[in-house]
Amino acid sequence: MSPRQITVLGECVADAFAEPASAPNELALRVLPGGGPANTAAALARLGTPARFLARLSDDVFGRLFRSHLEASGVDLSHAVTAAEPSTLAVTELDAQGQAVFSFHAEATADWQWTNEELAGVDLSETACVHTGSLALVREPGAAVVEEFLATAAPQATISIDPNVRPLLVRPEVYRARLAHWCELADVLRLSEDDLALLLPDTSPERACDIWHAAGARLVVITRGAEGALASLGGERLRVPAVATRVVDTVGAGDSFTAGLLHHLGAHGLLGGRLTSVRLGDVAEACQFAAQVAALTCSVAGPNPPWQSQLTQLATADGV
Template identity: 40%
Template sequence: MITVVGEALIDLISSESGTYRSAPGGAPANTAVALARLGVDSSLLARIGSDRFGRQLRAYVASRGVDTRDLVSAEQPSTLAIANLDEHGHASYDFYVKGTADWQWAPDELPDPIPEDVAALHLGSLAMAMEPGASVLREWAARQRGRTVISYDPNIRPALAGEPARARARVEDQIALADVVKVSDEDVHWLFEREPGPDSSELLLETARSWLALGPVLVAVTRGGEQTTVVVRGREDAPLSLTPAPVEVVDTVGAGDAFCAGLLDAFGQAGALGAGGRERLAALTDARLAVCVEHAHRVAAHTCRRVGADPGELDLAPLEF
């Protein structure tokens, strides 16, 4: 079982006509759904409101095969995210978050310790940023270290992140809890207040190396349709870079979340999750690691070919290492 921790919210996605359509979303929910689409046993640890949107979210994740054992019923309303798409299908977001269900965690709502069948915890996004719940989740996650592999994607939303320097301090504190970190180039540029440019590759690589020193054994930096760079503890001077195959993009909603799902699925197939997974992740050869990253690229591409974050049916052959 891979348990994804965080928000499940409603995306209101813009269209060319100027109208908006509602769709279940939230990066953690997207990752859990993509894992289930891959045939991976996945659960979503999220607070779900009792309003109409909350009922829609609960029904959605269950219908996609996500185990609902960890869903927490909440009295607060559901969170809304307004996703505006540009001509390239890239989304920018505004949010309605005040007093909503996703951020009101109490310690007794969290399984502590996590069940023995959990091979990985995936954390990140708004649930790890929005108080008062973020501090509760952070302390809970710290107590799970060593029991399973912990994966983290900061998934920055600038509209809610506050000042970059303060957000960077929070992100780096949470990175110290993780075994695996996935981050986008956009997030790194925003956190370090740097515009993309000729020195971007150097910034991304140095960031990955500095974050490894905080505790993870593997950091993967994605750059959309350009190369993904992976740096592994003990091999900091020999990063692995792989470029995804070209894809006709409909929209990029959920692409990063699908990448996380694909990477975790691949690590599971490689036998590198569960208790003791840190050591097995660090021991992955570049050849085996390349198979994992290429699998993640394929899963993300499926999402980019469709409207919305759900990658659809994923009938992919077992990986060969």
């Protein structure tokens, strides 16, 4: 079955990686296109899901980089807004384990300036799922506009949210204050264990799942890096191991996991409603596939999700 369209809404971020310079007292930056929602849209398209990205793309040098990268990945940008504001920049350093540490330059940038008029004309009749999250849901003035768009989309499309908490830019209590409302809207809530620690400190993953189910989320998936993932479908739970890989860095791994999860559900005709027909076995298969997608992303530098052909080659190599 061919997957139906997934519409992704959110930011693009220029990920500038610090590198040694050739001269003393200089710093070299290698810039790659990133941003959680943009990474998810690119990963979906590369996996073969028709992916439309609702973004506000600056016409500066970074905005042109985003557009080129997304179009090359097969993402539909027909509803992207050409924005007058500058692009968002994140300077990224990697620790000894390849984990990314970010510093953001995001004041008054293009990503947060959504208006109701910019989203009013978006046709969702072909969309099975709307995915959003990260800073687009909490940065004003656009956050309220994004929430209203989700509320409009919810009766006809599966809603997927990734909070992707960024405490350097927005205080965790801002996310906490809105999370219950997001769960009312969301059918899928995917977050990392770092997000969990910031959103519900000193709360076990299992207890957190129960809290978010009670607030309305049907499927909760908590990714835990090398420990794999915990998935909870209406309170039924399973654990999925991570796929072993040589880690170059973890940038974009969570976004790729989300894309793999949604792609697999969509390819099996399980998106487009409240996930009432989804069973725990469906979730297990989708999470196993998502773990493969995330592992391949970790095996290369930066937010560079795999293409479907790479997954096919991996399955062939494993004898599947």
